[in-house]
Amino acid sequence: MPRTLADVHTTLRAEVARRADELWDVALRLHADPEYAFAEHRAAALLTGALERDGFAVEREVAGMPTAFTARSGEGRPTVALLLEYDALPGLGHACGHNLIAAAGLGAALAVRTVLGTTPGSVLAVGTPAEEGGGGKALETEAGVFDDVDAALMFHPGVHDWARAPLTAQVQYRVGFHGRAAHPTGSPTEGVDALAALIELFNVLHAVGRRLPQASHVQGIITHGGTATNIVPEYAEGRFGLRAATTRELEDLVGRLRTCAEGVARATGTRAETVQATVRYEHFRDSRPLSERFAGHLAHAGITLTPPVPGINLGSSDVGNVSSRVPAIHPFVAVMDADGSDHTPEFARAAASDRARTVLTAATQALACTAADVLLDPDLRTTAWARHREPAAGR
Template identity: 40%
Template sequence: MSAVKDLIGPAVDRLASDLETLSRQIHDHPELGYQEVKAATWLTEFLDKHGFKLERGVAGVDTAFRATIETGEGPTIAILCEYDALPGIGHACGHNVIAAAGVGAGAALAAVRDRLPKGRVQVIGTPAEEGGGGKIRLIKGGVFNRVDAAMMIHGFDRWILHQDLLGIVRAGFEFTGKAAHASADPWEGVNALDAVIQTFNNVSMLRQQIRPESRIHGIVTSGGAAANIIPEFASALFYVRAPELDEMWALQKRVIACAEGAAKATGCTLKVVQQPDNAYEPMKRNGTLVELFRANARVLGVVESPESRERMGSSDIGNVSQVIPAIQPMVQIAPEGTPIHSRAFEEAAVRPLARDGMLASAKIMAMTTCDLLANPAVVADARREFDAATAPRRERA
């Protein structure tokens, strides 16, 4: 086994300049979620060249793909790529690095395919992580049905091999009142903006009573047409985040109650706009997979930082981790202290530190995939751990 793994490092090193070019190309042509046409083309051309069987547009998502190499009956291990950018600030989440590391790991495995243990390696292109929920559509489309374990990496300002993610669900509120002249006949009006403001006040009070890891944050999306008209329509959008699924749905109910109370107090009617199908779920930890990844990271001399729950975001990899064993280690691609979604992070994502993180994580993912293919019993352990940790899903009311 270690003989095959020993070939991985040199295989990635031989691809290094191609991978760096790919990473920079994606970085310099930022595309928003579901519009990643160039990135998907470049990545699939690369995988095609390295001998993968390509399926483009899987699950009805144009910019998604699945690339497979098969060496016989055995476990199916998936390596996931993201490649969408952020509006205005481009690749400030470093998804160009995720993409290059993912296809780099895949190509390195393809290079040693004659000596790989039996099984299937899939590199899966998952669009629109930044709010579009691409992985949710791929899950619904059955793309992960036959996958035994999945892994991806994400750029960060340090190495953290497991990072919890908050689940996130939206709650939109549309209040309808009655327009009237704000000076001549205000008593004839029903003020929809007051309902929005009251909702914010209610949520502010609720915030004191919630667990410290949970988050509620919102914006006013419509606040009236003119100051001399009592607003007949006003709306707001809230994000509700919590580290556990049950907590997330329960907290969303409490936020909806804040809006209902505001509607009652102001006499407005309320329409609640929910998108339960697009909720990002918390990351379910899989210690079995994390430990395999860690052992390979140590071989490469990675120095990891302790896990922390201080700076938690959300991602649709959380949803994947709720249906199959999955991990998303954080890889240093920027100097410590660089916040993600910042212009500094965007600049860092093509610097030498990002190249180092990309190449190291391509190697670690490929080595971890080798371990899993060689040891179906460990794949079964990961599944057992996953099953034992499965909490019943709360009804999405």
Template identity: 60%
Template structure:
């Protein structure tokens, strides 16, 4: 199937679609599944470009292969989601003739809007992963890593309301909302010095006034907060709130702090499934190592899946380590020979890992044991 899978990957690459707009990609992938005998449900979790293909008995063990296919504004598939979709699809099609022999079930989850909106979060909340024993996907990158160091993330919208006045004529009557927002940034600069490894705050001013001869009565900023775990993120949110509320008190402004979108949970790699995937990669001549300590690669809605069921999200290299995704070079690599090689290797390793879950009860048992141990450790932390 290599040629057909690469053709599909290139079709996605040539026609990038942004989050929640991936109508062509979803139709192509769902149609391919249907042509191989999968039953496909569309418009899943209230998302017009989400789908779930299914085949098998419907009983446990149940494996979900995750497909991403949204692109980036102005950069196309600079995160390589065309490769993720083709690899997951290839694994599913390779497994199709074997499902009946396993007495298990295979789901192929079309997961839109990873870049903006968190489609997997909506799918988790809609129960798409209920009864699933293993959720499997890969991601192209600049390393061969057995798991992804992805942090928890939330965006906050912070809005200050003041009172307009002329800065010369009656400044004493004004309450400067922009001053309150700038004070918040200054407080966050101090806070950053004491944050633990993996925690981070980055903000922008989205509204700071209209003209210079009026004291702004409205100012607004957006802040992205990241932390190693979801519980650590909760603590960071409290700290950022305290900074903004303190700035409001000092300036006599009022402040409204709101969540901007859903919370991305931290990623919890299942060591049993990750080890299984890595062993199959090694058989193909690819050595997947542990991530470099202290390196974090942002956040993803796969974290919300990983805190629900045993999950893997390994990286396969398509560019050298001195490069990065979300760049034009990465987009080019996702449509080139290195991307093709990584996609095909991932498809085979995903298929073999899924088959191990479907055919060996011990893999399922050990994966859930490790999952429960990680969950307990998160709660105690």
């Protein structure tokens, strides 16, 4: 093993560079064969196969998910987790660049094991399915996958070079109204119009939306509005996506949704039923000590990360749930210019571009070096955990 931490970093960067063609091949294979939430069987097989060949002990079907896995090298604490996402977007493929996330996490895990194989502690590669819808990391967090982890590391390709991710909390709810069917002309007073109640809920939520905190909003669609125009709808249902800057504010927003639905039900003579429809994604809590280390390592490749632009939020991710349990990072590194956007065909092409290849190598090196810092620098671990436990970090 190299004698100093600086020597370790130099050796890790060289090891990643040695594997660059191999990692790019993995990224391209994933890109050419997109799979979707909880069905990423070929992706999981590709990644676990590479990890097993390098001596990692692989556990499949983690947390009851057929395409989730963990792969461990070493034993005991400290433990650093590298997160691999590999699901794609229906109709768009890898338009969020998860092929690069998987290849980077894989490469960092392999490099750290090669360079620090006899170092006390563990390297844990965590296969996390269904980030785009389903919440694999949230389910793994609840199953205890991260209970004995000291830090969780990943990067995300994007259109900005940002040291941390302004990711909001989000969840979806179904709201159904139960009324009473009748003929709208023959017996109009006998009907209780469930659809009218649902439409009124949209109106109420629109008014409420004008008074919500920044980054909080409710977006809804009608999923069932009746069966025929000559029948007063006895049942109507909407699906509502709720987002907020923090998990606590999201809980408040869910309470408002329930209050509004019950109020509309009382006013219209219907019965409201409000049911959570998805796994809740918590807001992301950045570990500044770790994200600063990552940014410093990435600067060796000539990429400078800056703080995110205030007031801009970039959606939500189940990595927020991981960050509620352990210090975590989720920096963005641009693979296309800032006038672009992910979740587009253009971004899918960018995720297999020459620029993406350069970013993949640089981000993998920075992840590997940051992982080594976690394993070898007890002061960093202490600082990261101290910041993580501060009340403001858990908002």
